[in-house]
Amino acid sequence: MFRSLSARNYRLFAAGALVSNVGTWMQRTAQDWLVLTQLTDNDAVALGTVVALQFAPLLLLLPVTGLVADRFDQRTILMTTQAAMAVLGAALGVMTITGVVELWHVYAFAAALGCVAAFDAPARQTFVAQLVGAPNLSNAVALNSASFSAARMIGPAIAGLLTAAVGAGWVFVINAITFAAVLAALAALRADEFAPMGRADRARGDLVGGFRYIAARPDILIVLVMIFIVGTFGLNFGIYIATMARIEFGAGAATFGVLSSVLAIGSVTGALLSAKREKPRLRFVLASAVLFSVGCALAAVLPTMLLFAAALLLIGVAAQTFMTTANGLVQLTTDARVRGRVMAIYMAIFLGGTPLGAPIVGWVANELGPRWALGVGAGAGLVAAVIGVGWLIRHQHLRISLAGRRIALNHDGADLAADPGLQTPR
Numbered sequence: 268m269f270r271s272l273s274a275r276n277y278r279l280f281a282a283g284a285l286v287s288n289v290g291t292w293m294q295r296t297a298q299d300w301l302v303l304t305q306l307t308d309n310d311a312v313a314l315g316t317v318v319a320l321q322f323a324p325l326l327l328l329l330p331v332t333g334l335v336a337d338r339f340d341q342r343t344i345l346m347t348t349q350a351a352m353a354v355l356g357a358a359l360g361v362m363t364i365t366g367v368v369e370l371w372h373v374y375a376f377a378a379a380l381g382c383v384a385a386f387d388a389p390a391r392q393t394f395v396a397q398l399v400g401a402p403n404l405s406n407a408v409a410l411n412s413a414s415f416s417a418a419r420m421i422g423p424a425i426a427g428l429l430t431a432a433v434g435a436g437w438v439f440v441i442n443a444i445t446f447a448a449v450l451a452a453l454a455a456l457r458a459d460e461f462a463p464m465g466r467a468d469r470a471r472g473d474l475v476g477g478f479r480y481i482a483a484r485p486d487i488l489i490v491l492v493m494i495f496i497v498g499t500f501g502l503n504f505g506i507y508i509a510t511m512a513r514i515e516f517g518a519g520a521a522t523f524g525v526l527s528s529v530l531a532i533g534s535v536t537g538a539l540l541s542a543k544r545e546k547p548r549l550r551f552v553l554a555s556a557v558l559f560s561v562g563c564a565l566a567a568v569l570p571t572m573l574l575f576a577a578a579l580l581l582i583g584v585a586a587q588t589f590m591t592t593a594n595g596l597v598q599l600t601t602d603a604r605v606r607g608r609v610m611a612i613y614m615a616i617f618l619g620g621t622p623l624g625a626p627i628v629g630w631v632a633n634e635l636g637p638r639w640a641l642g643v644g645a646g647a648g649l650v651a652a653v654i655g656v657g658w659l660i661r662h663q664h665l666r667i668s669l670a671g672r673r674i675a676l677n678h679d680g681a682d683l684a685a686d687p688g689l690q691t692p693r
Contacts, residue, residue, distance in 0.1 A: 268542045271407040276456045277398040283452025285414045287349070290445030292422025294356055296527060297430050297438035298373065299505045300520050301363065303513065305435075306370040311510050311640075313370060315629030317377045318505060322625075324381035325388065325615040333477050333611025336389040337604070345394060346453050348387035353446035355380050360439030368436075388618070389611035392598070396606070400462035405595040406542050412591040413538035416583070420531030427524020477608030480601070487600065487609070489658045490552065490593050491616050493651040497556060499620030501563065501647035502586060503628045503640070504530060508579070510637035516572045529576045533583020538591050540584075547595035551588060553655045558585035560648030567641035585648075590617070 271277050299314060307313045325332075335344065359376045362368040399407045429438050481487055508530065512523040537555075541547070562585050566578035594613070601609045632640040 268406075268539060269410065271399045271403045271410055274399050274403075274460075276460055277395075277407060279452045279455055280395075280398055280449075281410065281414055283449035284411070285418060286448035287445050288415050288418030289422045289425070290356075290442035292419050292527075292531075293426040293429070293438050293445075294442040295505065296423040296426035296524055297435035298359075298377075299509050300427075300430055300523060301368075301435040302370065302373055303509055304520075306368075306373065309510075309513055311506055311629040311632040312626060313629075314509065315503075315506060315625035315627075317373055318503070318625040319623075320374055321377040321381040321384070322618045322620075324378065324385040325618050328382065328385040329611055329615045330475070332385045333389050333608030335386060336393055336607030336611065338607075341390045341394040341397065342453055342456065342458075344386060344390040346450060348383050348390070349446050349449050349453070351383045352380065352387070353443045353450075355383070356439050356446070357443035360436045360443060363436030363439060364434070365436075385615075388614040389607050392594070392610040392614065393607045396598070396603070397461040398456075401599075405544075405547055405599055408595045408598060409538050409542035409544075409591050412587055412594070413535050413542060416531050416534030416538050416587055418531075419534060420528045423524040423527030423531070425524070427521045427527075430520045430524075476605055477612050480605050480609060481612060484600075485658075486549075486662075487597055489655060490549070490597060491613065493552065493556060493655050494593055494613065495616045495620050496647050496651040496654070497559065497586075497589060498617045499624035499647070500628065501559060501624075501644040501651075502590075503625055503644065506625065506628050506632055507566070507637065507641055507644065510632045510640065511566075511575060514632075515637055516575075518572070522572075526572075526576060526579060530579040530583045533580040533585075534587040535583075536580075537584040537587030541588055541591040541595070547592040547599065549596065549655070549659065551592045552596065553652055553659070555585045555589035555592065556648045556652035556655065558648075559589060560645045560652065561585075563641050563645035563648060567638045567645065 272281065298317065302314050302317055303309055303311070355376055359368070359373070362372060395407045395411060396404050426438050429441070481491065504527070508526050509523055512518040512526055516522070541551075544551070559582060562578055562582035566575055566582060569575050569578055597609065597613050598606065628640050628643055631643055
């Protein structure tokens with residue numbers, strides 16, 4: 268399960284990333300609560316807009332970010348993006364502490380953070396391969412997900428308590444400080460121990476190279492379609508949990524943080540189970556999509572906060588298994604020379620669909636209630652699973668058909684060889 272940690276470089280990177288991820292989840296939780304309770308009157312649409320602005324740059328900058336990750340030194344890219352995120356977090360914290368922050372300020376910071384994250388995401392995804400090499404890539408991807416989920420378990424709980432005690436502004440400042448850990452880890456890595464990776468050569472059409480590659484790989488394309496559906500309409504956990512805690516259960520910031528951590532416990536479990544598997548497979552993607560749909564449906568109808576928390580555990584396991592397996596499947600089956608561009612497309616579809624889905628889910632939560640918003644998530648998981656199963660059945664049918672034709676051709680060839688009178692000269 269933890270075999271990638273045998274590599275010194277990966278141990279350092281994972282440790283620094285864990286600290287930074289805790290700070291990131293602290294900021295996300297405090298930011299959601301700031302928007303929902305202080306800058307608006309429980310406006311889920313405003314909350315969805317913040318989320319949308321944070322992820323929209325992944326789509327807008329897509330042609331550039333993947334090519335940058337393929338062509339330039341990924342450690343340098345990550346050190347630049349992590350430092351920029353620290354500055355943005357500190358600036359928002361100071362504005363919040365001094366009482367000058369307004370809703371449009373949060374919108375602007377979310378958009379700026381999204382621009383930085385658009386360059387950070389593909390570089391981070393592909394950099395892992397340099398730390399562990401291809402044999403352990405799937406395991407490292409799963410452990411990264413476990414780290415991110417563990418941070419989701421720890422960060423929101425701390426943020427909820429600190430937001431209630433000292434305010435959201437200090438949470439933003441603490442998040443800025445945590446970036447020092449990942450910057451120190453990146454600086455301490457030994458470049459001579461990096462696994463060799465192919466670099467993209469300068470060629471005409473580089474910006475669309477990832478799209479051409481995916482167009483020729485229907486197996487990757489179907490995974491991206493499923494990722495888009497679930498990522499856009501299903502993975503809106505901030506909206507689900509914040510509105511359920513505030514509107515359905517009448518709870519405060521501390522409870523919101525605890526419920527977010529419960530979801531993360533399930534996510535850590537799902538990521539560690541994925542790390543134990545030798546290879547990611549499509550059937551795990553399909554099964555986890557179905558399980559995610561069931562979990563969201565249960566969360567939408569269960570009457571008490573305790574039962575809702577239990578459903579969040581199931582949602583966490585399913586969602587993390589879905590994301591980790593899909594990520595590993597795409598990375599392991601993609602040529603290293605175009606991996607950055609493919610992963611940029613993957614991340615843009617996975618996170619960039621949020622600007623479309625988050626406002627819609629927020630509107631549903633406002634107009635129909637938070638439970639109906641969870642129903643949207645349940646429908647997204649079910650639709651993704653049906654599409655994946657349909658493609659798999661068609662693919663298997665095609666393979667069987669082609670195999671049957673080969674058998675027939677081989678049989679005809681044997682008949683021709685046995686009867687010289689049926690043979691034709693070359």
